[in-house]
Amino acid sequence: MDDPLDTDAIVEAPEHIVFRYVVAGPGRRAVAQLIDLCVCYGGLLFLSIFVMLAFAGFEAIAGWKSPFFGSFADAGVGVILVIAFAAQWLYSFLWEGFTGRSPGKIALGLRVVMVSGQPIGFGAAALRNVLRAADILPATYLVGVVAMALNRRFQRIGDLVAGTMVIVAGRPSKAGPLMLWPPPERVELAVLPPEVPLDFDERQAIELFLRRRAALGPARAHELASIMMEPLRRRFGFRLPDPSRTLALLYDRAVNVGRSESPPSSRGAASMWPPPRPPEERRP
Numbered sequence: 001m002d003d004p005l006d007t008d009a010i011v012e013a014p015e016h017i018v019f020r021y022v023v024a025g026p027g028r029r030a031v032a033q034l035i036d037l038c039v040c041y042g043g044l045l046f047l048s049i050f051v052m053l054a055f056a057g058f059e060a061i062a063g064w065k066s067p068f069f070g071s072f073a074d075a076g077v078g079v080i081l082v083i084a085f086a087a088q089w090l091y092s093f094l095w096e097g098f099t100g101r102s103p104g105k106i107a108l109g110l111r112v113v114m115v116s117g118q119p120i121g122f123g124a125a126a127l128r129n130v131l132r133a134a135d136i137l138p139a140t141y142l143v144g145v146v147a148m149a150l151n152r153r154f155q156r157i158g159d160l161v162a163g164t165m166v167i168v169a170g171r172p173s174k175a176g177p178l179m180l181w182p183p184p185e186r187v188e189l190a191v192l193p194p195e196v197p198l199d200f201d202e203r204q205a206i207e208l209f210l211r212r213r214a215a216l217g218p219a220r221a222h223e224l225a226s227i228m229m230e231p232l233r234r235r236f237g238f239r240l241p242d243p244s245r246t247l248a249l250l251y252d253r254a255v256n257v258g259r260s261e262s263p264p265s266s267r268g269a270a271s272m273w274p275p276p277r278p279p280e281e282r283r284p
Contacts, residue, residue, distance in 0.1 A: 008208075009153055009165060011117035021117065022168040023153050024110050026145060029166055035104035040091045048080045055079075089129070097125040101169065111169040115153065124162040131158035178210055180252040188249060193236045196254040202232075206251045213244060 009021045055076030095102040100111045100120050112120045112128070135144030135156045144156035153165045184192065198206070209228060213221040225243035232250060233239045240246045 007152065007154075009115075009167065011115075021113070021165075024108075024166040024168055025154055026148055028108050028110060028168075029154075030141075032102070032104035032108040032110055035107050036092065036102050037104075039103045040087055044084055044087050047083060051079055051083075052076045092132075093122075093125050093129045096120055096129070097122040105166070105169075109169050110166050112164055112166055115163050115165050120164055124164050128158035128162040128164050131161055134158070178207060178248075178251065178255075180248055184249060184252070188240065191238060192249055192253060193238055196236060196250050198250070198254040203251065203254060206247050210244075210248055210251065 007023050007025070009023045011021065092102055096112050097120070100113060105111060112125070114120055114124065132144075135141055135147070135158055137143045141156075144158075147156050147160065148154040151160070153159075155165055159165055206228065209221075209224060213225070216224065221244055222242075225247055229239060229243040229246055232247075236250065238246065238250065240249070
């Protein structure tokens with residue numbers, strides 16, 4: 001069952017292919033972290049018992065004490081402390097660096113990836129785990145939880161600095177290209193700016209709105225579209241009576257102009273989203 005705080009992250013590849021990931025919420029991540037703590041320190045406990053028994057047995061068999069330690073048992077304690085330090089800092093780093101997943105994340109179906117959707121590397125894995133010390137302050141991950149609550153990808157400080165996010169594992173869904181329907185009319189093309197430079201965040205926000213507007217209801221969709229259009233209207237000087245239609249036209253021109261690898265929405269096949277409106281609802 002998905003965490004109620006899980007949300008979507010949309011990533012656009014250089015080829016303009018859009019992938020959607022489900023970002024893991026704080027609840028899932030907390031349970032995964034608890035499992036990792038149990039695995040890490042449970043394994044450390046068993047290893048500590050083995051080391052102490054091994055050193056104590058060696059001292060009993062040898063019948064003499066080490067010249068460097070008071071006893072071999074004391075040497076065993078030193079070895080355990082070194083192992084504990086290494087386990088604390090290397091456990092998550094090695095798991096995530098090699099696989100992007102720790103045992104806790106595997107159990108909860110989570111994976112660490114870059115915000116670009118690419119697999120995490122050892123550099124990012126090291127950075128996000130070193131900064132765990134900042135996230136855990138002052139206690140019980142308070143700083144980390146506050147940081148997660150302030151951004152839409154639920155990134156703690158380590159994630160923000162390393163450029164990573166935790167997603168629900170599985171093959172990302174590939175969102176089909178948005179097709180503009182109905183096709184642009186002559187009067188719209190006459191006033192549409194020839195170039196519409198939108199950055200990635202702007203394209204992502206507009207696409208998310210266009211894909212979900214049918215579920216928002218006409219009034220809510222009109223309200224959100226009007227809010228999103230205001231800065232674009234000032235920048236491009238272009239606005240139609242229907243702000244949703246205006247956003248669709250601007251998005252289509254920004255994404256598809258000059259692109260030949262995939263069918264441009266204003267000259268291509270039938271609409272994939274939103275579904276074509278019934279004939280009586282289409283404009284003449």
